[in-house]
Amino acid sequence: MIQIPPYLRKGDTIGLTCPAGYMESAKVQTCIQTLQSWGYEVMVGKTIGSKSKTYFSGTDGERRDEFQAMLDDDSIKAILCGRGGYGVSRIIDELDFSRFKKHPKWVIGFSDITVLHAHLNQRIKTASLHAPMANAFNDGGAKKIYVQSLQKALKGIKSNYTAKAHAANRTGTCEGKLIGGNLALIAHLVGSKSAYKTRNRILFLEDIGEYIYNIDRMMVQLKRAGMLSNLGGLIVGKFSDIHKTVRPFGQTVQQIIQSHVAEYDYPVCYDFPVSHELENIALKVGVMHQLTVTKNRSVLKEL
């Protein structure tokens, strides 16, 4: 059984931390103000706008200690990651989730934060929120439906998302626990104890900045690891900023994914609003959903 952390009430505190890449303070201000305008207190960790001169927001120890403190601080009801980048894999095995397990709270983010979603799902059996992070609040993002979907999720409003039809969609309906995130991280976790198990799950995928051949290679990996054969359904988000090789790969991302799931018959939808772009709605990892793909639209409904 997956436990669902308590939803937030006005006055609750959200902790803001960077467990992976560096982020400057200026980029989190709109996020902080918006969370406050939603009625929450914000506790800003020292990893935000830290003195780190490297890629990371702090040393492994600093990032780990701050995340650990937020996991264990009962006054913090949710942990919003400032940004992704890379770095959670370096600290995940040093985090102690024993208190968190008894007092679960929402862990929020995407991209590199997929490591936390998978680990929480697979090891800690706790739901988490795949959702926009601090930078998404900037440039008017806070007023868009995507950031607002995070607000609704935190309040406990059940989601019901509709995506436009896509010619490549495979129709069908399924119910299952939602899992997913960044394809590179889902592939990277395979072989570790944090790897998702996908049986009967609705899997969503997105990625950014990968070569097309590498997207194919990662899909082959998922397939060879037995992670595509027994899905309940597949949700394909956006793959942004695809790198091209000098010799063309000859297939689009959509064609690649289609080819790898052609032998199965579960519903598949493409162009779902989950991505590194503006279109990135809040998704509750570990929570039961229903995916309905018809010729006219795709609907992902939280049950």
Add this chain to the structure above:
Amino acid sequence: MPEERKRRPLEHPNQNPKNNPDFSYLDGHMQRKSFLQLLGLGMLPLSGFAAPEAANRVRHIKVPAYLKPGDTIGIACPSGFSLPETIQPAVELIQSWGYTVKIGNTVGKRDFTFGGTDEERAADFQAMIDDPSVKAILCATGGYGAGRIIDRLNFDTLKRHPKWVIGFSDITVFHSHLHQVCRVASIHSKMCGSFPKDWATADQVQTDSILSIKNAIEGVPVIYPVLPVPHNRTGIAEAQLVGGNLKILENMSGSVSSISTDGKILFVEDVGEPLYNIDRMFSNLLRSGRLTKLKGLIVGGFTNIKPDSPDAPFGRDIYTIVKEQTSRFDYPVCFDFPVGHQKNNFALKCGLLHRLTVDTDQVTLQEIS
């Protein structure tokens, strides 16, 4: 040159190493020599080094028969495409070594980046596996694509009648699968595109790298002395050698082809990856338990590293990354080993028992039997 050395009277190096200047490092008095000078050692049989229980430790790996002049070497493209003119220098040189070359029908075939469709590449490779006259399969090039066909191939014949599969980079898929699933040794080395067009004017390091393939397929035991770097962690390991391209080792995770590295010497190399991703791949090896029980780690070239964005330097080089990821272990680690996407990429026999000696003044990887 190698022929001549091979015909030297056999010496038992242990009998009197001090009289043999080439082996002076054995008693700690090695003079600094270039790798190339030291490479000459590779031509000597070294059975005298075998550990007593060595044979038992590799008996579950089948070693294909070594080649002799007149044997046939097949060339196939299981990954990227290769043109007939690209492989021509390799064909001519291999013929000059006394072998017959069988050119697979994927050479010259092209499906975008692939050397033919998945079906075509699988069929050509399958034909090479099943043709009893083909004693070794040299992959024309790497790139990407072996992972797409590996599960279509039937290795039953190869398991019964092992033959050498030769290549690196994407061909790490085969090395992994052959080791883990088929239990057959294979050769990690340069491929056709790296054979020099003009042997006479080619860099010696390139010709030596190519000749190391010849030595490997002919059964000359490997011994590679390498100059040490200060980052190395000293120690001695005797174990099976496994490894290849780090990205492919990560990518094989979760599949039947993923190598169990427990009790083995692992070598890794990669090209064109950013440092953060190299770190992430080592995290994958660590978190999937593949760094924990190693006997030794050989870090080859990590070339053409994609630069960090200037405002967010990763702050670690390959030495630091590996040292951090292996800090809790105490097995020997050596860096800058001549394996990788570079000119000095010497043939390694995956699955065979080796001794890795990492000393402050000398690193040696040596095949033992």
